[in-house]
Amino acid sequence: MTESLDSTRAAAWRAYIEASQRLVTQLEDDLRADSDLSFADYHVLVLLSEAPGQRLRMGELASRLVFSPSRLTYQISSMQRRGLVSKEACPDDRRGSEAVLTAAGLLALAEAAPHHLASVRTHLMDDLDDAEVACLTRVFERLGHRLRAARSTSTTHTTSQGATDARDHR
Numbered sequence: 001m002t003e004s005l006d007s008t009r010a011a012a013w014r015a016y017i018e019a020s021q022r023l024v025t026q027l028e029d030d031l032r033a034d035s036d037l038s039f040a041d042y043h044v045l046v047l048l049s050e051a052p053g054q055r056l057r058m059g060e061l062a063s064r065l066v067f068s069p070s071r072l073t074y075q076i077s078s079m080q081r082r083g084l085v086s087k088e089a090c091p092d093d094r095r096g097s098e099a100v101l102t103a104a105g106l107l108a109l110a111e112a113a114p115h116h117l118a119s120v121r122t123h124l125m126d127d128l129d130d131a132e133v134a135c136l137t138r139v140f141e142r143l144g145h146r147l148r149a150a151r152s153t154s155t156t157h158t159t160s161q162g163a164t165d166a167r168d169h170r
Contacts, residue, residue, distance in 0.1 A: 023123055030119040035112035040065070040075055042116060045084065045109040048101035055100040057090060084108055 005013060028039045037045070047064055048054050056064075062072040076099050079085045084105035090096040101109075128136070 026123050027116070027119055030123075031112065031116055034115035034119075035108065037108060037112050040067075041079060041084065042109070042112060044075060044079060044099070045101065045105050045112075048085065048099060049106060049109055051101075053100075054106070055088070055098045058087075058097050058099060061099050079105070 004010075024039065031037055031039060031042055035042075043065060044061070047061060048056060058069070058072060058076070061067075061076075062069055065072065065075075067075065076085060076087055080087060082104075083102055086100045086102055088098050088100050090098050125133070
């Protein structure tokens with residue numbers, strides 16, 4: 001049986017969960033009110049705007065968004081219908097596809113960004129001093145790196161295990 005958290009860690013966990021959910025909800029509400037974009041729409045637009053040629057392979061985009069392939073397909077389809085992105089065959093590998101930022105998507109991002117930044121500042125950053133920002137950065141970069149590595153290991157293990165299982169059942 002897993003050992004319970006001590007009261008200090010339990011309080012930290014509860015504070016994190018409640019505050020992070022409230023923060024994401026507030027940022028999403030503000031973004032939708034100012035731009036009609038969802039938080040996921042905005043994140044896709046940011047990632048594509050920063051990518052070379054403003055395009056990313058679907059697998060890479062799913063990984064960076066921490067989306068399942070089916071969730072990404074739904075997200076990109078929704079954004080395609082609104083003209084924010086297009087989906088094209090990969091130039092190097094015709095079996096793969098890429099999400100590509102459209103001019104309308106870039107414009108939507110440019111219009112939403114100042115309002116979103118103001119919301120992020122108001123609801124999070126302006127309340128933190130430099131030491132708190134540095135601490136949060138260290139903690140979440142470390143956790144993100146560890147979680148990505150663990151997911152990569154479990155995905156690799158699952159994939160190789162599935163191949164082993166398939167061979168075992170021939």
